[in-house]
Each structure stands twice: as C-alpha cells, then as structure tokens.
Amino acid sequence: MKPHFINPCCFGEDFAAWLKQELLRFPDLGIELSEPIQEDYGWGLWASRGKDRFWVALSYVGDGPQEAPAQWVVSVTYDPGLNLAKRLFHKPDQQALQQLRDRVRQILASNSAIRMVQA
Template identity: 35%
Template structure:
C-alpha cells in the first residue's frame, strides 16, 4: 500500500519531453531533485534513483524507516501555463516478505514522512497539498 501526496504548481517541467524519456510522461527529474534537497534540509535522507515509465523513483529514509518515493506529474494543458499541473509524491514503506504476507507495517497517512513531505510542499508555497490514501 502506498500513500499519494498531491500538490499543484508550475515550478517544474510538464511541457517539454526530454530526449531520454522512456515515455512522453516521464516528467519529474527536476521536481525529484528539488524534493530530495528540500527533504534533506528537513532531516530526511533521500536520494534520486532513476527514471521510470511514469515519472521518477527515489529513496528516502526517515526515523529508521526506508521508503520508495515516486514522483509523477501531469499538466493541465493550459497554453498560457504549460507547466502548471498536479504532482504526485507516492510513498511506500519498505517491508519484508513476511510483513507483506501478513498485511503488517503498511504505509499510512500517519507515517512521519508523509507529514514531513506535506510540510515541505506547503512551506514552498505549492497549491492544494493533500494526502490521498
């Protein structure tokens, strides 16, 4: 189970596909780099990992818990604001096979990293920051 944190902004590229994109929707490298740095300032160990077919995958560790932190965005297709759109920060706790089998240690909106991501996004002035379980 993952938790999806959403926000809206025009600070990052959502309009010009990169020459190295796997798919036309692999936006998020600039957002991921910014988020990793912003989270580091908030005491979270985070690192950029790689492009995925939907966006970018990153790692994060906070208060002894490791997470997969994926980023994806989609534009509102407004010619006046081509980079304005919704960004998703998807968090999933690293769990053992046994925890997955038993349904234990699932990611929840109450995870401390979720609150920290929300705080970082709100402090940066992003719009409509919300946790979508």
C-alpha cells in the same frame, strides 16, 4: 523532454531532485535517500530508515508541460519489496512513515508556487 526519458511524458526529474534536497534539510527524520529514479509514470526516490524502505512517487497528471498549471500526484508509501516474509510478518515503522509523509506535505505546502489539493 530530455533524451534519457523512457517515454515522452516522463516529467518530474527536476521536481524529484528538488524534493530530495528539501528532505535532506531535515536530518531529524533519520532517513537515507536514493538518487531520483525514473519510472514509466514519473519519478521517485527511496527513503530508508533502519530496515524499512519507503517510496516517494511523483506522477505528472497530463500529457505534457503544455498544460498549465502542472498537476502532480505525490505519494509516500511503505514498500517491502519482493520479500514475502517481510510482506507477511514485518510491521513497518508507522511513526517513520507518518513523519516522512508529514515532512513531504510540509515542504510542498510551504512553497508558495505550489497549491495543495487533497484527494
């Protein structure tokens, strides 16, 4: 646990930083990435392409690093924010969302230290 964690089981900072660096190796996605952000459930980062913002969330499953092997939930979703008009009328770029999801899945699957379990 690091001193700046907002709760005792807020792991994932290193994982989020690593995933960001891996995503930056694919400029063909055309996305801009934020710095990793701590949430009460783990970490995440914004991926923006044009007017669309996608949230990449990394959630640790468990009560702490004493549980081996570590288990994570990784998700990529479209997030229109609090803009009601955007929520009701804007259709996100589904191709961009799918490309980002596929690339995250590819990055995780290509790392031999990571075992993928599909829900």
